[in-house]
Amino acid sequence: DQQVKQNSPSLSVQEGRISILNCDYTNSMFDYFLWYKKYPAEGPTFLISISSIKDKNEDGRFTVFLNKSAKHLSLHIVPSQPGDSAVYFCPPSGNTPLVFGKGTRLSVIA
Amino acid sequence: DAGVIQSPRHEVTEMGQEVTLRCKPISGHDYLFWYRQTMMRGLELLIYFNNNVPIDDSGMPEDRFSAKMPNASFSTLKIQPSEPRDSAVYFCASSLWERGEQYFGPGTRLTVT
Numbered sequence: 297d298q299q300v301k302q303n304s305p306s307l308s309v310q311e312g313r314i315s316i317l318n319c320d321y322t323n324s325m326f327d328y329f330l331w332y333k334k335y336p337a338e339g340p341t342f343l344i345s346i347s348s349i350k351d352k353n354e355d356g357r358f359t360v361f362l363n364k365s366a367k368h369l370s371l372h373i374v375p376s377q378p379g380d381s382a383v384y385f386c387p388p389s390g391n392t393p394l395v396f397g398k399g400t401r402l403s404v405i406a
Numbered sequence: 407d408a409g410v411i412q413s414p415r416h417e418v419t420e421m422g423q424e425v426t427l428r429c430k431p432i433s434g435h436d437y438l439f440w441y442r443q444t445m446m447r448g449l450e451l452l453i454y455f456n457n458n459v460p461i462d463d464s465g466m467p468e469d470r471f472s473a474k475m476p477n478a479s480f481s482t483l484k485i486q487p488s489e490p491r492d493s494a495v496y497f498c499a500s501s502l503w504e505r506g507e508q509y510f511g512p513g514t515r516l517t518v519t
Contacts, residue, residue: 328505339410339497339510340449385449389505392462393439398448 299323300388300397308403315373317400319386322367326388326395331360331371333382334399340385344371376404410511412498418517424486427514430479431500439508440473440483441497449497455481456504488518 301320309315317331327348332340346353346360346369353360359372369386381404387394411430419425431438439454453463458475466473470489475481485492495515499508 330507337512339499339512341510342507345507393437393451393454393504394508396441396449396451 299326299395300386302384302386302397302400304400305398306401306403308405309376311378311404311406312375315371315376315380315402315404317371317373317384317386317402319369319371319397320367321369321388323388323390323395324367325390328389329360329362329369330387330389330394331358332385332387332396333380334385335382340396343384373402376402378404378406380404410498410500410509412496412511412514414514415512416515416517418519419488420519421489422487423518424484425488425492425516425518427483427496427498427516429481429483429498429511431481431498432509433479435500435502435509437501437504437508438475438481439499439501440481441499443495443497443513452483485516488516490518492516493518 330345331343333343334340344355344358344360346362351362361370383399383401385396385399387396413428440452441449443449452465453473455475473483495513497510497513499510501508
């Protein structure tokens with residue numbers, strides 16, 4: 297039972313352009329959403345979060361959007377840089393700890 | 407702070423052998439999580455502890471897997487006997503609260519031949 301779905305396993309974007317990573321979730325009890333990125337041979341690292349009482353949170357080049365009615369979350373990275381190439385996870389949290397999924401591999405091409 | 411420390415970083419063992427993975431969480435973090443990452447299933451939560459007490463072990467795949475946290479600064483994940491399908495990267499993470507930001511260690515890459 298996949299509570300979190302990242303339907304695009306991979307994404308390629310040109311350097312300087314916008315990267316949009318999407319996430320769908322099924323459990324309406326989720327009320328806190330985080331994005332992590334993971335480089336090879338390293339553990340995931342926290343990137344940005346959003347509470348369900350908000351629909352947008354911005355931190356530098358990173359903006360997360362939350363559409364609760366659609367149970368949809370997205371991460372925008374603009375402008376994309378080669379160092380953003382990594383696997384991105386969107387674990388939501390509700391009455392349980394974070395639920396990770398398979399992630400989306402972002403490749404930013406110089 | 408040194409962050410979450412895991413050892414060993416790589417482990418290669420033969421089927422049937424016992425494997426023990428170790429984790430030192432960030433000091434002051436009350437929650438410790440063990441995850442397994444595979445291509446097929448992504449990052450799965452195996453078990454987590456609060457104040458050294460196991461809270462949810464429903465993610466532990468089989469009785470061959472066990473985890474302990476004898477004190478606030480040390481946890482182990484043991485597989486006995488190991489099987490080739492246990493080959494994966496195992497991560498340990500710690501956090502201040504149950505549903506918040508988790509800090510991950512570098513992982514242990516386990517290969518069972």
